[in-house]
Amino acid sequence: MKAFTLDLWEGFNYPGAGEDGFRPTLDCYILKSDAPRPAVLVLPGSGYVQCSPREAEALAIRFNAEGFHAFVSWYSCTPRHHPVPLLDSARAFTIIRSHANEWKLNPDKVGIMGFSAGGHLALSASVFYDRSFAAAPGIDPAFSRPDALMLCYPVVSSGEFAHRGSFDALLGPNPGPDLLELTSLEKQVHSKMPPVFIWHTWADDAVPVENSIFLASALKKAAIPFELHIFPEGKHGLSLANTETYDGDPEFILPQAAQWFGLCINWIKKQFE
Numbered sequence: 001m002k003a004f005t006l007d008l009w010e011g012f013n014y015p016g017a018g019e020d021g022f023r024p025t026l027d028c029y030i031l032k033s034d035a036p037r038p039a040v041l042v043l044p045g046s047g048y049v050q051c052s053p054r055e056a057e058a059l060a061i062r063f064n065a066e067g068f069h070a071f072v073s074w075y076s077c078t079p080r081h082h083p084v085p086l087l088d089s090a091r092a093f094t095i096i097r098s099h100a101n102e103w104k105l106n107p108d109k110v111g112i113m114g115f116s117a118g119g120h121l122a123l124s125a126s127v128f129y130d131r132s133f134a135a136a137p138g139i140d141p142a143f144s145r146p147d148a149l150m151l152c153y154p155v156v157s158s159g160e161f162a163h164r165g166s167f168d169a170l171l172g173p174n175p176g177p178d179l180l181e182l183t184s185l186e187k188q189v190h191s192k193m194p195p196v197f198i199w200h201t202w203a204d205d206a207v208p209v210e211n212s213i214f215l216a217s218a219l220k221k222a223a224i225p226f227e228l229h230i231f232p233e234g235k236h237g238l239s240l241a242n243t244e245t246y247d248g249d250p251e252f253i254l255p256q257a258a259q260w261f262g263l264c265i266n267w268i269k270k271q272f273e
Helices: 057-065 083-100 117-127 162-170 177-182 212-219 257-271
Strands: 001-007 025-030 037-043 069-074 105-117 148-154 196-201 225-230
Touching: 001 069, 025 057, 037 057, 037 117, 037 212, 057 069, 069 083, 083 105, 083 117, 105 117, 105 196, 117 162, 117 212, 148 257, 196 212, 196 257, 212 225, 225 257
Parallel strands: 037 069, 037 105, 105 148, 148 196, 196 225
Antiparallel strands: 001 025, 025 069
């Protein structure tokens, strides 16, 4: 396995460039292979304020163990606002698919996984891939659509059950009603988005489970195949829910919820048969 990091916007103008010098990056975990492999792009969460290390490399390594090339995007967060994070994800897909031959990667089997606010971004990438605000130099629109979408306790709705901090960070102060409507993603589901895997916990007191329930209802109405798992216990931010990602807090170890990753692997392998 080769592991290396790329500047997401090397050779192009970074849409979120500012005086602080921040540059989004893409961590790449490429397996040695004679035949093309599927791949997954992982988007960590943390409320569009930062990207959580607990939802990054450990996931990439687990996907590697299942035969997937894996990537982690350290995407733009506040003070950069919509659509800059979305442009980062589209740029990541352009990089991944444009290196398909070199990395022995199947460009038709590239999924995206997002945690919490990273789930909002992954879902945005899956519904907005062909919108004008998702385009910029360095992005190939033909490469932007994920082939499968995996959401872990995702931020979805900007309404009654919103994680308000995520929308404040993504949209800036006092966003207008049209922008809130646009980014309330249960309202943006459409028939051309990829199939979806979702998991959440009923006890999540940061991003209410209603976010996933509303999304599942919208997916059913749009006839998008999905699999939804709701575990009764578990705080927000469980990640793998085991010792690999618990970070010293015993509440992050929850064997029942830790089943989600095996369920997800079975699901994505079925999608990519």
